[in-house]
Amino acid sequence: MNGVSCNLCGSARYEVRFQSEQHDVTVLDSCHYAATTDVYDGYGRVVECLRCRLLYTHPRLDATELLAAYRSVEDASYVVEIEGRRGAALRSLRAIERFKPSGRLLEVGCATGILLDVAQNRWQVEGVEPSHWAAEYARREFNVPVFAGTLEEARFPDSTFDVVVLADVIEHVADPKGLLREIRRILAPTGIAYVATPDVDSFFARVMKGAWWGLRPAHIFYFSRLTLQAALAEAGFRTLAISAYGKYFTLSYWVSRFKNYNPILCRTALQILAFCRLKDFLVYVNTHDSIEMIAQRVERRRNERN
Ligand SMILES: [Zn+2]
Known part of the structure; x- marks a missing residue:
């Protein structure tokens, strides 16, 4: 269990936004980590940072336990809705191709590799996925190269990719800012990041309150357009486009x-x-309660930290 400060600004001051009915969040069932889970109740207590307004689960599992859960996920039902996921992937790629028409594309948290398969006609694709089952599925079914592990473990050289896709992933990881910095490092100087995540500030989320689908046991961070843009800026990105994700x-x-x-x-x-x-x-x-953001890597001035 972890008592942590805000990932975005470092402040430890917060107010409670959603009180959890689950007192022991250390016993999450593995089903919570599957992308297709319909188990929404039992999420941990969600707090809002008083300085930068980022929402996050507090307290929560530590990063090692969290990663172990994702490594062992097997989610056969994920591939049942394959046509729908292909449609979504195609839509995301069209949004990306407005800014970068082709090149080397990496998807972080690529699950069973559906987007990579859709993209591989025009792009030189690669994936990273902690679930060994999903990574193996992508390699076998779609013949796409997928590293089974985390992005940091993959140790890509600097400036390797033109595009990095992070779709419905950033809300799950223990250190979003660290992940965005690593993405910036492996992107080419004018490379772009595509980030999609639930929008905690959306009309739908505000109306549904504690019953909103975005509140889930496996979600650690709840971004708004403002906080996601701030996280990207902090990591060295300039926002090119923001839209609602369906x-x-x-x-x-x-x-x-x-x-x-x-x-x-x-x-x-x-x-x-x-x-x-x-x-x-x-x-x-399109319930307009997810954010789709496209951001370009910017060069830092020499006196800024990396
Ligand atoms: Zn903060």
Whole structure:
């Protein structure tokens, strides 16, 4: 367990934003770390930094325990929604290609490698993924090079990539600022980072409060546009574009997300979808409660620290 200060500004002063009903966060079930988990309750206490307004889980598991959980994740259901994830990947790539049309692309936390597979026609792709199961899946099914471990462990040389993708990952890691600095180091001088994460300051998050889907046991950091931009600036990036991030899933997947809110209604809706043969119908929903940010590496002045 860790009592930590704010990752962004270092302040230890905070106020509680969401009180946890779970008193012992040291016994998280491994299902919480799977990307497709629908277990949203039981998240730890979420606090807001009084200086920079970053939200984070406090207290929480230490970094070593956290990483061990991700290394052992096996999530076969992740590949069930593959067409939806391909749609989302294509959309992200289009956003990236407005600024960089081709080159070397790395995805950090690439899971089963769906984005890398979509990208590999135009890009020279590579992935990094802590889950050994997912990394092996990507290599076997899509024939893409994926390092099983963390970005730091991969030890890429300076200025290796033109683009680094970080989609729904930064909220899970123990040191987001350290990760962004490492990404900056391995990016070419005009390289760009693509970062997507839930938006804790969005209208939907504010209305849903403690029942918002973004509040999950495995999420440690909750960014807003302001705090994500500040984290990127601190790591040596200039923001090029900000937009709201949506998701493609089948109708049955969207409906199943409401299981925790109303299980009976959810079950009935799933039966109706199956009867109408609509359960695999692909739908893009943009609830405007995720942020998509594209930022370019900037050169630091000589008197600034790295
Ligand atoms: Zn702070």
